[in-house]
Amino acid sequence: MASSSSSSSTQVKKITLKAADGKHFEVEEPVAMEMETVKSFFVGNEDAMKDMVVPLLNVSSEHMPAILDFYRNHSEFRKRTPPPPAEEVKAFNEAFLENKSDEQLMEMIMAANFLNTKELLNFLTEAAANRIKNKSVEYVRAFFGIENDFTPEEEARIRAENEWAFDGLDED
Amino acid sequence: MGESETTTDVSVDQFSELPPFIIHHIMSRLSVKQSAQTSILSKRWKALYTSFPILDFYESYTYFTGQNRWLILVVENNVKELDFEVQTNSTYRMYTLSQTIYFAKSITSLKLGGCKLELPYGDIRLYALKSLSLDKVCVTEEMLQKLISRCSLLEDLHLSFLALKHIYISKPQNLNYFDYRVSI
Numbered sequence: 370m371a372s373s374s375s376s377s378s379t380q381v382k383k384i385t386l387k388a389a390d391g392k393h394f395e396v397e398e399p400v401a402m403e404m405e406t407v408k409s410f411f412v413g414n415e416d417a418m419k420d421m422v423v424p425l426l427n428v429s430s431e432h433m434p435a436i437l438d439f440y441r442n443h444s445e446f447r448k449r450t451p452p453p454p455a456e457e458v459k460a461f462n463e464a465f466l467e468n469k470s471d472e473q474l475m476e477m478i479m480a481a482n483f484l485n486t487k488e489l490l491n492f493l494t495e496a497a498a499n500r501i502k503n504k505s506v507e508y509v510r511a512f513f514g515i516e517n518d519f520t521p522e523e524e525a526r527i528r529a530e531n532e533w534a535f536d537g538l539d540e541d
Numbered sequence: 542m543g544e545s546e547t548t549t550d551v552s553v554d555q556f557s558e559l560p561p562f563i564i565h566h567i568m569s570r571l572s573v574k575q576s577a578q579t580s581i582l583s584k585r586w587k588a589l590y591t592s593f594p595i596l597d598f599y600e601s602y603t604y605f606t607g608q609n610r611w612l613i614l615v616v617e618n619n620v621k622e623l624d625f626e627v628q629t630n631s632t633y634r635m636y637t638l639s640q641t642i643y644f645a646k647s648i649t650s651l652k653l654g655g656c657k658l659e660l661p662y663g664d665i666r667l668y669a670l671k672s673l674s675l676d677k678v679c680v681t682e683e684m685l686q687k688l689i690s691r692c693s694l695l696e697d698l699h700l701s702f703l704a705l706k707h708i709y710i711s712k713p714q715n716l717n718y719f720d721y722r723v724s725i
Contacts, residue, residue, distance in 0.1 A: 478559070519581070527587065
């Protein structure tokens with residue numbers, strides 16, 4: 370929109386991303402390029418100009434600020450010398466997850482998958498795994514919103530076949 | 542119990558549609574036991590568990606004694622890398638890896654430790670094997686020789702602490718790394 374500037378080389382270039390619900394986000398180019406999906410929009414696509422708006426169809430604007438915050442911080446962590454202390458990274462990661470509901474976590478996993486960014490995806494899947502660790506079958510079903518489509522007989526058979534896996538597990 | 546929520550509308554639940562790749566990702570971060578528990582969640586998850594490409598066993602010995610079902614799964618699911626080590630103090634009761642291992646035709650990398658190999662009475666079909674590592678594995682000279690001579694793609698061979706007096710290897714064409722360790 371207001372970007373008639375090819376002369377603003379001193380400033381960090383910005384790329385505009387459009388979330389699924391149409392909301393625009395102006396993002397510093399290096400941060401935007403952390404996302405493979407955004408990168409591939411430009412790389413090998415000569416027609417794409419840096420002032421084009423990149424549509425991110427699967428990412429809701431609700432999660433964009435958090436996701437961008439993650440990229441900003443983690444790319445800064447990677448570049449810093451000496452590397453940041455582990456506690457600092459841990460503190461950021463914990464704060465990042467603190468107020469996220471299970472549902473929001475799942476939505477962000479889908480977003481990270483769409484954005485094709487390994488670091489964020491690894492981080493979020495690990496967080497999801499941590500949330501279901503040592504939980505009952507019913508809890509895990511509820512967590513992922515899975516509908517049990519086994520008959521009681523089938524379920525009993527699977528339990529029997531994999532006895533070692535269910536050994537010592539709490540009944541729901 | 543959870544029955545009060547049985548709504549009849551058929552709204553597709555978005556999470557059950559997590560792509561397989563993501564579900565495998567999450568499974569890879571669970572313990573072996575818990576990832577196996579996912580097979581009871583639903584039919585889709587059971588299929589996904591069966592196709593889970595990483596079988597990361599790190600479990601107590603008792604789960605393995607007397608059964609080789611896990612190995613059948615390894616072979617049936619075309620596992621490419623197998624790293625299997627039994628940590629035991631007993632030299633009398635070694636875990637014997639069944640013949641099934643010789644049928645793992647998709648395995649490219651095989652690392653075995655602390656177990657016993659059986660003399661293959663049939664074919665050795667480790668057609669894809671490129672890297673073989675045996676550490677404190679109970680084998681005979683004859684078995685080892687047979688094993689190596691049948692793996693024509695073998696590139697890396699690591700042998701350590703095998704209680705053998707002689708090792709005879711007729712050099713397979715592709716072998717370019719051989720590492721041999723003994724205890725003195």
